[in-house]
Amino acid sequence: MSVRSTVLAATVLALVPAAGAQATAPRGTLTGLVTRGPITPVCVVEQPCDEPAANVTLLFTRNGSVLGRTVTDANGHYRVRLPVGAFLVGRPSARAPDRRLDPNRVRVYAARSTRIDFSIDTGIR
Amino acid sequence: MRFRGRTKLALLAVLALAVVGLTASAGTATGARAGAAASSVPLAGTGSAQTGAFTPWDGSGGSEFAGAEDEEGPNAFDGTISLSTGAGQGGSVNGGKKAKSNPIVNTGFEGLNFYQQRFARGGNQFSVEPPDQALCVGNGYELEAVNDVLNIYDASGASVLPDNTATNIVSGFPRNVNHAVDLNSFYGYPPAVNRSTGIRGQFVTDPTCIYDAASQRFYVLVLTLEVVPTTGAFTRENHLDLAVSQTSNPTGGWNIYRIDVTGDGSPGNTGGPCPCLGDYPHIGADANGVYLTTNAYPWGPGDFDGAQIYALSKAQLAAGAAHVTMVHIDTTGTVHATSPTAQTEPGFTVWPAHSPGTTSYDVDAGGTEYFLSSNAGEEASGDDFTGSSTNLVVWALTNTSSLNSATPNVTLTNKVLTSNQYGVPPRAKQPGTGTAPGIDAPQGHCLNDETTSTIAGVGCYRLLVSTAVHNATKPELVMPIDANDSRMQQVMFANGKLWGALDTALNPDGGPKRAGIAWYIVKPDTSSGSLAAKLAMQGYLGAAGYDFTYPAIGVTPSGRGVMAFTAVGDTLNPSAAYAAIDAQVGVGAWNVLATGAAVDDGFSGYKAQRFPAAIRPRWGDYGAASVDGNSVWVASEYIAQACNYTPWGGPFFTGGSGDNILGTCGGASHGPGARAALGNWSTRISKLTP
Numbered sequence: 001m002s003v004r005s006t007v008l009a010a011t012v013l014a015l016v017p018a019a020g021a022q023a024t025a026p027r028g029t030l031t032g033l034v035t036r037g038p039i040t041p042v043c044v045v046e047q048p049c050d051e052p053a054a055n056v057t058l059l060f061t062r063n064g065s066v067l068g069r070t071v072t073d074a075n076g077h078y079r080v081r082l083p084v085g086a087f088l089v090g091r092p093s094a095r096a097p098d099r100r101l102d103p104n105r106v107r108v109y110a111a112r113s114t115r116i117d118f119s120i121d122t123g124i125r
Numbered sequence: 126m127r128f129r130g131r132t133k134l135a136l137l138a139v140l141a142l143a144v145v146g147l148t149a150s151a152g153t154a155t156g157a158r159a160g161a162a163a164s165s166v167p168l169a170g171t172g173s174a175q176t177g178a179f180t181p182w183d184g185s186g187g188s189e190f191a192g193a194e195d196e197e198g199p200n201a202f203d204g205t206i207s208l209s210t211g212a213g214q215g216g217s218v219n220g221g222k223k224a225k226s227n228p229i230v231n232t233g234f235e236g237l238n239f240y241q242q243r244f245a246r247g248g249n250q251f252s253v254e255p256p257d258q259a260l261c262v263g264n265g266y267e268l269e270a271v272n273d274v275l276n277i278y279d280a281s282g283a284s285v286l287p288d289n290t291a292t293n294i295v296s297g298f299p300r301n302v303n304h305a306v307d308l309n310s311f312y313g314y315p316p317a318v319n320r321s322t323g324i325r326g327q328f329v330t331d332p333t334c335i336y337d338a339a340s341q342r343f344y345v346l347v348l349t350l351e352v353v354p355t356t357g358a359f360t361r362e363n364h365l366d367l368a369v370s371q372t373s374n375p376t377g378g379w380n381i382y383r384i385d386v387t388g389d390g391s392p393g394n395t396g397g398p399c400p401c402l403g404d405y406p407h408i409g410a411d412a413n414g415v416y417l418t419t420n421a422y423p424w425g426p427g428d429f430d431g432a433q434i435y436a437l438s439k440a441q442l443a444a445g446a447a448h449v450t451m452v453h454i455d456t457t458g459t460v461h462a463t464s465p466t467a468q469t470e471p472g473f474t475v476w477p478a479h480s481p482g483t484t485s486y487d488v489d490a491g492g493t494e495y496f497l498s499s500n501a502g503e504e505a506s507g508d509d510f511t512g513s514s515t516n517l518v519v520w521a522l523t524n525t526s527s528l529n530s531a532t533p534n535v536t537l538t539n540k541v542l543t544s545n546q547y548g549v550p551p552r553a554k555q556p557g558t559g560t561a562p563g564i565d566a567p568q569g570h571c572l573n574d575e576t577t578s579t580i581a582g583v584g585c586y587r588l589l590v591s592t593a594v595h596n597a598t599k600p601e602l603v604m605p606i607d608a609n610d611s612r613m614q615q616v617m618f619a620n621g622k623l624w625g626a627l628d629t630a631l632n633p634d635g636g637p638k639r640a641g642i643a644w645y646i647v648k649p650d651t652s653s654g655s656l657a658a659k660l661a662m663q664g665y666l667g668a669a670g671y672d673f674t675y676p677a678i679g680v681t682p683s684g685r686g687v688m689a690f691t692a693v694g695d696t697l698n699p700s701a702a703y704a705a706i707d708a709q710v711g712v713g714a715w716n717v718l719a720t721g722a723a724v725d726d727g728f729s730g731y732k733a734q735r736f737p738a739a740i741r742p743r744w745g746d747y748g749a750a751s752v753d754g755n756s757v758w759v760a761s762e763y764i765a766q767a768c769n770y771t772p773w774g775g776p777f778f779t780g781g782s783g784d785n786i787l788g789t790c791g792g793a794s795h796g797p798g799a800r801a802a803l804g805n806w807s808t809r810i811s812k813l814t815p
Contacts, residue, residue: 035738036426040359041330041348041404042272043743044251045189045728045803046318047357050738053426099202099512099549100503102739119739123429123504123610124404124422125746 026110031079034058034072036120052076053120060087060106082108089118162391163533165448166437169383170313172368174277174376176289177310182248182320184296184786189252189803201638202501202513202548202611202630206665225707226685226815231756233701233718234282235765236260236808239727240789240798241302242274248295249316250274250307252803254729255607258677260749260760260810261343263336264373267751267758268343270332271808273308273317275345277375282810285376296786301797308332308347312366312381318357325357329366336751337410339483340443341373344415346408348386361400361424362387365417365435367408369442380445382437389421389430390453398423401430405746409477409616411494412486413525415439416477418496420504429504431457431471436494436535438528452533454522462500462516462541472498472539473505474612475520478623481752482682485619490651491524495618497625497647500541501548501611513548513630514611516541519623519658521651538656542647545663547629550640552605552742553672553693555724562603566726567773568788568803572601572733578779588777588787589802590733598732606693606725606744608640608674614747615677620684622661622708623647626676631667641667642676642690646708664711666704670695673702673715679750679757684708685815689748689759692717698724699744701761701809719809721764728803744806758812765807766790766799773802 037050053076060068060082067087070080086107090098097104100121108114243250256271266285267278279285284304293300308329309317315326328350336343344367351362364383371378384390386403403419410416415437421430434454441449456472475498480486487493500506501514520539527533562569571577572595574585581587586595609628616625624646631641646662666673671694680686684707692702698721705713728734730742748761768790775783775790784791788802799805 033737037738038741040328040350041402041746042253042255042257043729043741044253045734046251048738049729049735049741051425056426093508094503094510095508097203099510117737117739119741121610122422123420123502124402125609125612 025083027081028084028108028110029079029081029113030106030108030116031113032077032115032117034076034078034118034120036122038122038124041124050119056120057092058118059090059092061090062087084108084110161452161454161535161537163450163452166382166384166451168380168445168447170381172311172313172379172381174275174286174306174311176246176306179247179249179316180319180321181294182296201551204513204548205632206546206548206630207632207635222710224705224710224713226687226705226713228687228703228705228813228815230718231812231814232282233809233811236269236760236810237271237274237276237305238765238807239800239804241305242271243801244293244295244300245274245302245305246307246310246316247293249318249320251317252728252801254727254743254804254806255745256762256806256808257331257746258749258760258762258808259332259334259345260751260758261334261336262751262753262758263338263343264341266375267810268334268345268375269760269808269810270308270334270345272332273329274305275308275311276303276305298795300795303797312347312349312368324354325352328352328359331406333407335408335410335479337439339412340439342443343370343375344368344408346406346417348403348406363403365403365406365419367417369445371445382442382449384417384435384451386419386421386433389455390433390435391455398427398430400424403433405474407476409479409494410439411480411492411525412488413439413492414494414528415442416494416522418475418477420474429471431455432473432475432498434475434522434537436522436525436528440529450528450533452528452535454537459537460500460505460518460539460541470500470505470507472518472520473500473502474498476613476616476625478616478618480618481680485682487618487651490654492526493651494522494525495623495649496520497616497623497645498613499547499611499627513546515544515546517544517645517647517660519647519649519656521649521656523651540656540658542658542660544645544660545643545665547611547627547643549610550608550628550630551638553608553640553674553744554605554695555603555693556696556698557603557724558605559602561600562726564770565723565767566603567768567770568726568728569601569603569731570770571774572731573599577774579774580777580779585774586733594733594736598736601731601733603724604730604740604742606699606730606742608672609745614675615750617678617680619680619682620708621648622684623649624678624680624686624706626678626688628674628676629665631665633667633669636669639667640672640674641665642673644676644688644706644712661708662711666712666715668715671697675745675748675761677748677750677759678706679752679759680706681752681755681757681815687750687757687759687813687815688712689750689761691744691748691761691763693721698722699762699764701763701811703759703811703813705815718811719763719765722767723764723805725764726805734803756812756814758810760808760810762806763809764805765809766805768799768805
């Protein structure tokens, strides 16, 4: 996990092209780590109960429109530039708000990079 | 993650070639058509509730205090489910009739706890959360199991297992774990971890059990994950281990049967999302069979592989047969719930019913075993996943008497009933949630502390995590604890009815959202040869300022019941609680069986212990209830004992004194401790006469 900063540069980034006024709207950046867990039924202190969620697509929607998307890299890291304001976040397979994703509501601030880590609940107990 | 509902139809068609029994559609609401495959499970070995060989842990080495990782929780349903509070301490939605069940609390005692589990087998155990409650009572014995330890008590609550204190040496002193035996020993495996060498044994988890009065046998089920001994890495091979007592005396010998669930139990299933994990195993029984169910999750990202049902001949299990007939049924594609996409979905947490006594079974349709499940979870609702539902799924496996024949021919059907709305609950708030842990939460207090002088330097956190992790994660807060999702919890078939409950979001008195309980009493019928079912009663239990989690219902043959659960609130530490349940007034007022002595102070709720992953303060994952005659025994997780900061630190704080193991509060006499450094869960066992 200590290599996070270097891995971020390699994060796959796939912004949905914004249209009209949104193209010139102020933007901000979200970065962070996406994990999935539990990966075992019981948690043991010495070993991870979750793992980086690789190749996971996150959609950022507002008023039913997808305004941005990103795909995590092999280490679960992501980076996405978005218009400022609030978004629902989810995976393509879940209707927004994605109740297996925590958090599933985020806010983007103008000209600022904000770290937000997401966790996907596997359902394993 | 996508969940396969329709994608496995092709596989089902293939399975049909090996079908032993096929079903017919069950009415307009839903029907089911499930593939079933018969096989034989060999007797894998024998065991006993005796501690196996081990090398005593001297207290040094290991990585327990080096920091680890964990995860976040599900998002709560964000709608409103109103509940008006009724009489007594809690909400009851049905009133006016005289209650049939009026429980009297006969006895209660503390069951297994974090200290006992951590220091069983000479301390060659892990610190684990949550406990996962198992309890089964019969023939004068109460057998309790949790992750990852087991005990057997008499009616007074005294352990009847051999006293192993003298040989249970940890850090140079005998440790009193109240005779508890680790589950690895019980199933014949090496220690979970050899603390001297680091070599790992099998990863045993999710215990659950029943006592079947008709066969006079105890049945204890776990999921066992195979690991690479030198690293602890999972090989992905996993199996259900079913231990069956050789007599009605659980302190004697046991027969052990192993069922490989790596391929979800389907012979040769190497396609689809598997290899899979046979998660959340549970057990039930009818007159003819013993039924094991799992949720088959893929190892790693992939489609949920459906709830799996394993039906075994009870007579053969009870006799200790060298080979036991088993039918495996995959529930994928069998639930036809009304949904926007009209898709077919798999079952999820299809909990098998157990019946009290010897005459409560349903013998219609050649013998019937019932199950209940819910479908608010993503696993069960697929592309229609919203986190809430108004569906209750009733399942029937008929012609179970054929399990005792050479050619079993069982049929699985289901029916979707319309129920009150339920949804994923929020986490349960403890006193002080969102504030800095006080001295009564010593692990959390320690992780924040930068001034206490310790043997590791100034700052208590140094005893647990590195400075880098401490700086990256501080401050720690008292966290709300896991309140489950909305999966079905323990199911009973008694007095001709199915009884079940699940965790849900509620708005008691129209106020803030809390965790509550949705309960159901269903009248099923297979006398016509097909499944009919109707909701006899349903309702919610909740209370303003409180969260209720992990319900477990026990009902006597006469229909008098008790619902046990954990109660926690703005001013109530995690406590063991109960409410009466019957089919006349439903659920009555709630009461506390044992009041929590402190907040949950477990490692899974602290950032520094899970860094860099998010946290999930684990609790549950289920309670237990067991009927013995006219009594209902219940067990729930709670916090039994307080252990403040100074005695927790003991001699590890400069000038301090006490136990030479951090965090036990065992004192200079070296125990028995109230907890261990990284956790303080306990369990409460109570006997009630409803």
